[in-house]
Amino acid sequence: MSKRSEGATPGFLVWRLSTKWRVAVDRAVSPLGLTHAQYSLLASLYGMQRSGLRPSQRRLADHTGLEALYVSKLARxxxxxxLLTRTRDPSDPRAVQLALTEQGREATQEAIGIVQKLLRQLLSPLGGPDSPRTREFTQALSVLLDAPLDPFGTTDPETEQS
Known part of the structure; x- marks a missing residue:
């Protein structure tokens, strides 16, 4: 553990790691004319399309954890x-579906390669992307992401059932 991390709270360390990652991805994808947020949207859309989905902006917002209004702004x-197209959903005229263009697919594939290389660098102290420590770390992050957070303190996590 670095001297800077000694005595730090888990919340502070999560914040520092997420900030470090965002800045690194921003720098890595900037030569492609992208930001971290744009990359996150494009890479998520790419993965969903590869699974045969044509998600709405709302579904992509839910998937990425970004606010729907921000996804709309990014998509525009x-x-x-x-890099992408926005069309009205034929089954719900209020919804806007997103799809990558050919140019968007190419740019996203290039960006994914860059970010995967960066991820290997990040995970190397844990033994790399396929190591047992990385699997444990990923599982712990998933547990934390699934934990409900109530900023107004209206629920008691000790008595809340999952």
Missing amino acids: GLEASG
């Missing part, structure tokens, strides 16, 4: 850049 900018 990415559409203007020619």
